[in-house]
Amino acid sequence: MPSTLLAKPNINNLLSSTAMALCSAFCPRISANFRPKPFSSSPSKPLLSLSFKVFSSQATDASSQDKFSGRVGFLGLGIMGSPMAQNLIKAGCDVIVWNRTKSKCDPLISLGAKYSSSPEEVAANCDVTFAMLADPESAIDVACGKNGAVSGMGPGKGYVDISTVDVATSKLINEHIKARGALFLEAPVSGSKKPAEDGQLIFLTAGDRSLYELVSPLLDILGKSRFYLGEVGNGAAMKLVVNMIMGSMMASFSEGILLSKKVGLDPSVLVEVVSQGAISAPMYSLKGPSMVKSQYPTAFPLKHQQKKLMLTQDLRLALGLAESVSQSTPIAAAANELYKVAKSYGLSDEDFSAVIEALKAKSQDTA
Numbered sequence: 001m002p003s004t005l006l007a008k009p010n011i012n013n014l015l016s017s018t019a020m021a022l023c024s025a026f027c028p029r030i031s032a033n034f035r036p037k038p039f040s041s042s043p044s045k046p047l048l049s050l051s052f053k054v055f056s057s058q059a060t061d062a063s064s065q066d067k068f069s070g071r072v073g074f075l076g077l078g079i080m081g082s083p084m085a086q087n088l089i090k091a092g093c094d095v096i097v098w099n100r101t102k103s104k105c106d107p108l109i110s111l112g113a114k115y116s117s118s119p120e121e122v123a124a125n126c127d128v129t130f131a132m133l134a135d136p137e138s139a140i141d142v143a144c145g146k147n148g149a150v151s152g153m154g155p156g157k158g159y160v161d162i163s164t165v166d167v168a169t170s171k172l173i174n175e176h177i178k179a180r181g182a183l184f185l186e187a188p189v190s191g192s193k194k195p196a197e198d199g200q201l202i203f204l205t206a207g208d209r210s211l212y213e214l215v216s217p218l219l220d221i222l223g224k225s226r227f228y229l230g231e232v233g234n235g236a237a238m239k240l241v242v243n244m245i246m247g248s249m250m251a252s253f254s255e256g257i258l259l260s261k262k263v264g265l266d267p268s269v270l271v272e273v274v275s276q277g278a279i280s281a282p283m284y285s286l287k288g289p290s291m292v293k294s295q296y297p298t299a300f301p302l303k304h305q306q307k308k309l310m311l312t313q314d315l316r317l318a319l320g321l322a323e324s325v326s327q328s329t330p331i332a333a334a335a336n337e338l339y340k341v342a343k344s345y346g347l348s349d350e351d352f353s354a355v356i357e358a359l360k361a362k363s364q365d366t367a
């Protein structure tokens with residue numbers, strides 16, 4: 001699986017200026033607004049005085065840049081889609097939005113976005129259309145359903161699906177888009193609400209390389225790094241593997257918080273200890289303090305971590321992926337059971353860190 005990641009802090013200046021040049025090619029007003037972002041991985045100890053983003057090699061193709069007129073469609077304005085669309089608008093892009101619940105378009109319209117009344121209309125009016133939908137079912141429906149984006153696609157257009165879906169769903173949407181003579185890129189993201197707001201997402205892309213190159217300046221507005229992983233399905237698979245690890249990490253962290261409390265330790269101190277050691281993770285520092293207070297402000301809804309749809313997703317889909325290649329994943333399977341319990345307690349709309357409640361309940365059952 002070819003990955004074309006480059007991470008070279010010492011070419012920071014070059015990359016930043018390249019990004020600015022590319023962004024201004026896409027969106028004329030970007031160069032005035034676009035400023036290098038602070039390096040986010042270790043905010044307390046900045047390694048570099050200037051920001052750097054991780055860009056893939058051969059990120060651009062000047063000729064394809066010239067052909068792009070810069071009108072961008074955005075379908076799906078939920079927790080992730082809204083701030084992403086907002087960042088594109090703020091960067092000066094000409095954005096047309098659509099969302100099933102129309103009221104979620106209003107804040108973006110007031111920032112300068114235009115509105116179209118169906119995914120088809122958005123795709124017909126845009127050169128590139130992004131989609132950030134909840135799950136495989138909605139991703140298929142918005143792309144391939146009645147008045148779906150596919151009907152508005154045609155040669156010279158591109159469809160970028162950022163939703164987290166399974167490999168089969170991504171391939172299906174790709175086929176429909178291709179049948180219209182358009183290009184397709186899957187580009188699920190690693191990162192949650194805050195990285196979406198801060199333009200610090202990580203894109204896991206696969207599909208048409210020329211579309212990848214064309215939209216790279218846009219991905220660089222929305223994210224801090226991007227990987228091109230080859231054929232359609234590889235981006236979806238990478239995202240599922242990442243979320244499988246994340247789901248298990250969160251379940252393990254939850255156990256630690258509860259065990260520390262039971263043995264008379266202060267779980268807030270545990271969070272601090274973890275944050276300073278080799279197992280430190282931004283996720284623990286971000287969510288740990290709220291978890292200790294039994295609060296789960298929703299960034300990544302639990303329902304998305306343990307979706308129960310026609311194909312299912314995230315942990316469940318990752319388990320399916322593992323099974324398809326006979327890879328044993330007992331830790332993820334155990335974590336998955338906990339998310340199922342949490343979901344059965346009505347915690348679907350809470351943050352996925354609410355999985356700790358499933359463990360609390362289990363402890364009471366056995367006490």
Ligand SMILES: NC(=O)C1=CN([C@@H]2O[C@H](COP(=O)(O)OP(=O)(O)OC[C@H]3O[C@@H](n4cnc5c(N)ncnc54)[C@H](OP(=O)(O)O)[C@@H]3O)[C@@H](O)[C@H]2O)C=CC1
Pocket residue numbers: 075076077078079080081099100101102104132133134135137138141142162163164165189190191192193299300301304
């Ligand atoms: N939240 C997070 O931290 C992260 C989420 N993701 C992934 O990003 C995607 C979006 O997540 P997020 O923004 O959190 O989810 P939200 O639930 O906040 O938003 C989901 C979006 O999908 C739309 N939608 C749902 N069902 C349908 C349908 N049947 N037809 C049309 N539109 C529909 C919703 O429309 P409406 O407003 O009308 O309900 C909304 O725009 C998911 O695939 C998720 O797994 C990836 C990384 C992080």
Ligand SMILES: O=CC(=O)O
Pocket residue numbers: 189190191192243300
């Ligand atoms: O899908 C969620 C994430 O944080 O990545």
